Amino acid sequence: MQDEPDIRRRFRALIIYWSGTGNTEKVARTIHNTLERQNITSIIMKVEEAEDVELYDYDLVFLGAPSYMWLPPDAIQRFIKNKMKLHDSRGDIKLCAPKLPGKRAVVFCTYSGPHTGLREATPVCKYMGQFFEHLGFDVIEEWYTIGEYHGREDRSTEGCLGDIRGRPNKEDLNQVENDVRRLLSSINAGK
Numbered sequence: 001m002q003d004e005p006d007i008r009r010r011f012r013a014l015i016i017y018w019s020g021t022g023n024t025e026k027v028a029r030t031i032h033n034t035l036e037r038q039n040i041t042s043i044i045m046k047v048e049e050a051e052d053v054e055l056y057d058y059d060l061v062f063l064g065a066p067s068y069m070w071l072p073p074d075a076i077q078r079f080i081k082n083k084m085k086l087h088d089s090r091g092d093i094k095l096c097a098p099k100l101p102g103k104r105a106v107v108f109c110t111y112s113g114p115h116t117g118l119r120e121a122t123p124v125c126k127y128m129g130q131f132f133e134h135l136g137f138d139v140i141e142e143w144y145t146i147g148e149y150h151g152r153e154d155r156s157t158e159g160c161l162g163d164i165r166g167r168p169n170k171e172d173l174n175q176v177e178n179d180v181r182r183l184l185s186s187i188n189a190g191k
């Protein structure tokens with residue numbers, strides 16, 4: 001009898017993130033722990049440690065950042081620019097960005113949205129997503145998680161999203177966990 005297809009046998013996941021005040025790190029760690037609990041080989045690293053990482057060695061790459069003036073912070077932008085230079089010099093950046101089979105990426109962002117809400121976060125994921133698309137990865141999801149604006153109480157209580165102190169909270173992280181599980185089942189089902 002033929003075995004059920006099971007991504008656990010072959011899958012390697014990588015999580016790269018930058019976090020100034022810990023919100024994005026909480027999401028990154030939740031992703032990592034959930035993958036591990038599902039027996040997926042997963043490596044987590046801060047963006048500063050990921051300079052030499054070979055992204056094509058992984059089947060599923062997560063890249064996470066907070067929104068800083070509605071874009072990824074400098075460390076993430078620098079990482080992307082350096083990687084683009086490297087991959088361009090290797091001839092990996094192809095016109096019309098053909099998708100490489102089995103290479104998937106998920107981009108995630110934490111944000112406080114004090115002025116315009118979610119719209120302050122979408123450019124972050126779009127920016128990071130374009131990086132992966134240029135490399136031939138299929139950007140399968142963008143995840144947004146609300147995070148307290150540490151050090152600016154008014155932005156965490158009177159902003160567009162109301163009282164966001166303590167976020168991401170348990171429910172937010174449960175949502176992330178559910179998203180990881182859902183994602184894995186859909187990949188496993190060949191979607």
Ligand SMILES: Cc1cc2nc3c(=O)[nH]c(=O)nc-3n(C[C@H](O)[C@H](O)[C@H](O)COP(=O)(O)O)c2cc1C
Nearest residue numbers: 019020021022023024066067069070110112113147
């Ligand atoms: C310098 C700075 C700029 C920020 N700019 C934005 C912004 O434009 N839009 C937004 O929604 N949140 C903004 N925030 C809030 C952070 O995106 C939010 O608190 C995020 O969850 C922080 O994640 P971290 O703890 O991983 O650094 C900013 C925070 C800082 C410190």
